[in-house]
Every structure is written in C-alpha cells, then in structure tokens.
Amino acid sequence: MTSTTPRAQRAQQVPAQAQAKIIIPEKHPMVSVLGAGDSFLKVIEKAFPDLDIHARGNEITATGDRTGIRLVQHLFDEMMLVLRTGQPLTEDSVERSIAMLRKAEEDPTSPEGSQNPSAVFTANILSNRGRSIRPKTLNQQNYVDAIDRHTIVFGIGPAGTGKTYLAMAKAVQALQAKQVTRIILTRPAVEAGERLGFLPGTLYEKIDPYLRPLYDALHDMIDPDSIPRLMAAGTIEVAPLAYMRGRTLNDAFIILDEAQNTSAEQMKMFLTRLGFNSKIVVTGDVTQIDLPGGTTSGLKIVQEILGDVEDIHFSRLTSQDVVRHKLVGKIVDAYGQYDAAQENAAAAPRKPRPPRRNES
Structure with missing residues (x-):
C-alpha cells in the first residue's frame, strides 16, 4: 500500500523562507558598504549561495533560510562598526568576517572575538x-x-x-x-x-x-x-x-x-x-x-x-x-x-x- 503525504504536512517539511531588510545609514555611501563594482556584495553572495540578496538605494534585502539571514544581518552590523572608525573595508576583511561569524555560529564556545570581527579589524597596534x-x-x-x-x-x-x-x-x-x-x-x-x-x-x-x-x-x-x-x-x-x-x-x-x-x-x-x-x-x-x-x-x-x-x-x-x-594558505x-x-x-x-x- 502506497502512502501519500498530505499537502499541508509536506508544506511543513519545507523550511520557511525568511526575509530581512537592512537599512544602511545615509552617512555611509553605498560604495563603501558594497565595494567598488559591488565587489563586497559579490563576496557575500558567493559565501551565501542559498540567499537571495538585493541592494536598492540604501536598502539591502536578504531572502532565504533564517540562519543565513541572521549571519548576513550580523555581518552588515559588523561592517558598519568598522566603517564608523573611519577604516575602509576590503574584500579580505569581509571574507574573514564571514569566516569568524560562521565559526561562532557553529561553535557557541568559540572565543568572544569571533562573534565581533569589527573588534579585531579595528584593534590598532x-x-x-x-x-x-x-x-x-x-x-x-x-x-x-x-x-x-x-x-x-x-x-x-x-x-x-x-x-x-x-x-x-x-x-x-x-x-x-x-x-x-x-x-x-x-x-x-x-x-x-x-x-x-x-x-x-x-x-x-x-x-x-x-x-x-x-x-x-x-x-x-x-x-x-x-x-x-x-x-x-x-x-x-x-x-x-x-x-x-x-x-x-x-x-x-x-x-x-x-x-x-x-x-x-x-x-x-x-x-x-x-x-x-x-x-x-x-x-x-x-x-x-x-x-x-x-x-x-x-x-x-x-x-x-x-x-x-x-x-x-x-x-x-x-x-x-x-x-x-591567498595561494600561500592553499600551499x-x-x-x-x-x-x-x-x-x-x-x-x-x-x-x-x-x-x-x-x-x-
């Protein structure tokens, strides 16, 4: 006998899609947040392939699974903290920020600094x-x-x-x-x-x-x-x-x-x-x-x-x-x-x- 899953039950098995809107303060030009030619945005999209991320005006919209959206929101918060210090962002700092936040998400016992990449990138020696x-x-x-x-x-x-x-x-x-x-x-x-x-x-x-x-x-x-x-x-x-x-x-x-x-x-x-x-x-x-x-x-x-x-x-x-x-790390x-x-x-x-x- 073949059992069929009710449509309502199948719908519950599909992860709910979430959406978040991130408003960038007007004092930060979008090019400083997204990078020249949207280079930073491309880094983020590559790191979160399951999310649909769009930028329009000073508003960024992310749609997808809740965990990914939470990380992207946290990422942009950290990017804003770096920009407030007057230090410019780079593709490398965005990539490293994503890696730190992911590590903190996967391991709750990870050091506090991994949850706050901005504290690392703004610690001037x-x-x-x-x-x-x-x-x-x-x-x-x-x-x-x-x-x-x-x-x-x-x-x-x-x-x-x-x-x-x-x-x-x-x-x-x-x-x-x-x-x-x-x-x-x-x-x-x-x-x-x-x-x-x-x-x-x-x-x-x-x-x-x-x-x-x-x-x-x-x-x-x-x-x-x-x-x-x-x-x-x-x-x-x-x-x-x-x-x-x-x-x-x-x-x-x-x-x-x-x-x-x-x-x-x-x-x-x-x-x-x-x-x-x-x-x-x-x-x-x-x-x-x-x-x-x-x-x-x-x-x-x-x-x-x-x-x-x-x-x-x-x-x-x-x-x-x-x-x-980057090749040095791979070597x-x-x-x-x-x-x-x-x-x-x-x-x-x-x-x-x-x-x-x-x-x-």
Whole structure:
C-alpha cells in the first residue's frame, strides 16, 4: 500500500523562507558598504549561495533560510562598526568576517572575538606614516593579547601568518610607551641550502642576509632615517642568536625569529637570558626546519617542557591566518596534507612478501 503525504504536512517539511531588510545609514555611501563594482556584495553572495540578496538605494534585502539571514544581518552590523572608525573595508576583511561569524555560529564556545570581527579589524597596534598595523584574524588578535598578558609568548605557525611582524609592532609600541628601553631582535644563522663560509664579505656581511627580514619590518614601523641612530645608541639591536650567550637582558623587548632552527641547547640558552622588566616573543614554523640531520628543533621540544609553566603562553596560528596572497594558505594546506600522508605511509605496517613458487 502506497502512502501519500498530505499537502499541508509536506508544506511543513519545507523550511520557511525568511526575509530581512537592512537599512544602511545615509552617512555611509553605498560604495563603501558594497565595494567598488559591488565587489563586497559579490563576496557575500558567493559565501551565501542559498540567499537571495538585493541592494536598492540604501536598502539591502536578504531572502532565504533564517540562519543565513541572521549571519548576513550580523555581518552588515559588523561592517558598519568598522566603517564608523573611519577604516575602509576590503574584500579580505569581509571574507574573514564571514569566516569568524560562521565559526561562532557553529561553535557557541568559540572565543568572544569571533562573534565581533569589527573588534579585531579595528584593534590598532601601531601607526606610522599614515599606515596602521593591526591584527587581521581572530588568532592574530589572541596572539597580540597574549603578548600583553604574558612575559614569554611563543608564536607558532606557517609562513605569512604575521608572527614576527605583529611581535615587532608590539615591541615598537612598548618602546614608544617607555615600557622598555630597548628592542633586541635575533635569529639563528642557520643555512638553508647555502654555507656561511662560502658567502663573500666580512662576518657581518655574511650574517646580514639572515637578519635582513627583521630590518625590512623595522622600516615599516619606524622612520628609516632614525633607525641608524637608534641602533648606534643600542636602543635597537639586531644580532645573531650566538651573540646572546652570557648576557642578561633587562628592560628589553626581545624577539627570537625562526626559532625552529634553534637546537634544544640554544633555546634554553636564549630563554635564560630573560632579565627584569623584559618580555620575550619567540616565533617559528615547525614545518620549515633547516637544521642538519639528527638535530632536534628546540622549538619542538620546548612545547613539551614549558607547556604548563605559568606566564608562558603558546599561540598557534594556522593557514587560515595567512595574510599574504591567498595561494600561500592553499600551499601551506597542500604541504601539510602531503606530509601527513607521507608520515601515515611510513607508519603503516608493511605487508609480508608472498613466497616465491620455488621457496619451500
């Protein structure tokens, strides 16, 4: 016997369509909300393909499922909060806002910041020559907050997640606020395919390529003309890790970059340089270790040793926090999947070789 569903019952099974109207205040031109050529609106439509979104005048109408509409309403509220600060929106900030709001919707226990993307995008760390440096993702915001709260912070994550750049911005901010009297930037001079001895020039000229990324970031944050004077006075020091041995660093903001290329002994040596009224930030990517074979990365071991020590914090960033070209995040994910597959293949038990016919 074939049963039929009554029409009324079938109608109840179909999710009810909802509609919401979002009025944009007249003080915000629609081009600042929807983007040039409706570029922001296109990002939103792509992220919510089940919603029908239309803009007319200063009114935006969204029709579809209630959850999607609720997220879109929240999104536009957050976009308005960003615009009120005078900061322009970008396609990237709209995409990241959607990702944060979705994460908060899926996980009610997610950090408070994920429910308020505007708080992340308007958290200014440093301004120089009309350019502001601020976190761009929730994990970056948590990382910056951890630097404020803890004496030693480890920023661990793939390339392009802003680990070193944000740490240096916090260092310059601390120096300008007279919280410290000097900034010390250091890196291990470990070869990545080249040998120091084969490079031309003096010791300083050989080491310079390893420290160049730190100089480049400094030029973004401090007037380039004042950097030589600050370095001559010892207010800013950029030096190889080996130069830290035997020192006690007081009243300083110290950053160890590329920490995955330290040995366990070097990591211990560096951390024990900490003096009074100082702060240490250690950054690195455990997937890009250039140490010679057989040497274990100090950054890998330190997580096991100091994971439970009070006033030491480990901030972990992921491919979702990459703020370079979008392809960088995809490259990081692809390499991560490849490495995981290789490890699984190596760990899998080998099948016994079947005996040959002439074997007894």
